[in-house]
Amino acid sequence: MNCAIGSKVDLESFDEEIARQYRACVEDLLDHEKVKKLDLWEQHNHTSRLQHCLNVSYYSFLICWKLGWDYRSAARAGLLHDLYFYDWRTKKALRSNHAAWHPRVALDNAKRICEINPIEEDCILKHMWPCTPVPPRYKEGFVLTMVDKACATMEILAAPAARVIRAKESMEVE
């Protein structure tokens, strides 16, 4: 996994300044076995939970970096905001309250693998707003919650869009 969906920046590149900056914020997390394990779970359509978290992390980082806000906290909270290991669609007890429940699970899991600062904690806990009643306390949290929704939409639409493009290309070849 080299890129966030929709981005051409190779996050493993040593030539690109933005990739180096991003990696400096989250390298320890990307190497962590628990974060890597997110790749086993599907999040939206054919997008893994790890790819989704990387998307949210990178775009939240990018926006906060450009605005001069706390981009490190945004990047780290983005990567950890969905750090849970179950499928809410099949786990009966969680189907009705998954939106409110999983940010707490993610925060508990995140605290087990690294130090979490107050901005990161608030970003993770409130990322489902306005599905949950209390809005984020920090501006980085507003960025993350909006980026989360934009990425989810992009991921849901990515597979059908790719199918349409492939079909169009095959019609042009015939």
Ligand SMILES: [Fe+2]
């Ligand atoms: Fe979430």
Ligand SMILES: [Fe+2]
């Ligand atoms: Fe998410």
